[in-house]
Amino acid sequence: MRAPHQTGTVRSGDAEIFYRKLGSPGKTPIVIVHGASFFSYDWIDVAAALACDREVVAMDMRGFGDSAWSASKDYSVPTMAGDIAALIVRLGWKQAILVGHSMGGRSVAWCAAKNPSLIPAAVLVDYSPENAPAGSKRTSERIGRQPDLFESVDAALRYHGIDPASAPGREKRARFDAFLKPVAGGFQLKRDLYFRDQFKRVLETGEKTKLGVDMWRVLAEIACPTLVIRGAQSDMFAPETVPKVEAANPNITLVEIRGGHNVAGDNPEGFAAAVLTFLDALERRHAKAA
Numbered sequence: 001m002r003a004p005h006q007t008g009t010v011r012s013g014d015a016e017i018f019y020r021k022l023g024s025p026g027k028t029p030i031v032i033v034h035g036a037s038f039f040s041y042d043w044i045d046v047a048a049a050l051a052c053d054r055e056v057v058a059m060d061m062r063g064f065g066d067s068a069w070s071a072s073k074d075y076s077v078p079t080m081a082g083d084i085a086a087l088i089v090r091l092g093w094k095q096a097i098l099v100g101h102s103m104g105g106r107s108v109a110w111c112a113a114k115n116p117s118l119i120p121a122a123v124l125v126d127y128s129p130e131n132a133p134a135g136s137k138r139t140s141e142r143i144g145r146q147p148d149l150f151e152s153v154d155a156a157l158r159y160h161g162i163d164p165a166s167a168p169g170r171e172k173r174a175r176f177d178a179f180l181k182p183v184a185g186g187f188q189l190k191r192d193l194y195f196r197d198q199f200k201r202v203l204e205t206g207e208k209t210k211l212g213v214d215m216w217r218v219l220a221e222i223a224c225p226t227l228v229i230r231g232a233q234s235d236m237f238a239p240e241t242v243p244k245v246e247a248a249n250p251n252i253t254l255v256e257i258r259g260g261h262n263v264a265g266d267n268p269e270g271f272a273a274a275v276l277t278f279l280d281a282l283e284r285r286h287a288k289a290a
């Protein structure tokens with residue numbers, strides 16, 4: 001059973017943004033931003049571990065989970081980062097620490113770089129501006145070949161390589177129940193098909209999706225302390241990219257912990273410990289400077 005939490009929505013541009021909130025007011029709050037194959041539900045338990053002395057919000061990005069799909073199909077990096085800033089402001093917070101996984105890391109990096117007074121620290125989770133070929137291929141195949149509809153929850157589990165009758169299948173069913181919505185003819189993933197079509201185009205043409213922004217430059221612009229967590233077994237963040245990320249910005253501290261690309265799901269205890277250690281170090285530094 002997932003940790004108890006509150007839910008809410010805020011308006012940002014042409015989308016209603018859904019969020020889950022845990023904890024109580026205390027230290028600087030945290031906003032968690034998921035990756036392309038995930039949504040806020042996947043972060044509830046990790047959010048609970050981080051909410052021991054502060055509020056923590058896990059949000060669904062526009063086009064994902066229980067947030068609205070953008071009518072204008074505006075899923076640009078600046079717009080998705082703008083949703084994060086809008087959420088913080090509408091929650092009445094003066095500042096928030098950002099935690100972003102994969103695609104969410106991209107949005108967090110932009111938000112932190114462009115809103116230095118709003119974001120005092122950031123955590124980029126298995127994200128770098130340069131994806132490794134193996135992880136890119138896996139993600140393109142999984143998302144790009146996704147059907148419009150699944151005839152059942154079991155069919156969705158099978159598509160994602162999970163036997164519904166197995167122990168993992170029984171364990172993950174609640175997650176898929178939460179990430180699927182019933183529609184005429186079956187069930188649809190709560191992810192705008194826009195994203196499926198972007199990956200489908202990659203499979204068909206071999207051409208990478210153009211972001212329209214230089215994320216290496218954005219990474220270099222981040223002025224706040226930034227923790228980069230790499231999953232030691234990640235197929236998306238290649239070991240050879242580590243020195244390049246570390247050299248991009250002197251504000252970056254990079255650590256590796258056991259786990260794959262979904263490092264917080266693979267190793268939630270190690271992940272929470274790494275984030276809390278980073279935050280504790282920041283607080284000690286601020287206390288000394290005061």
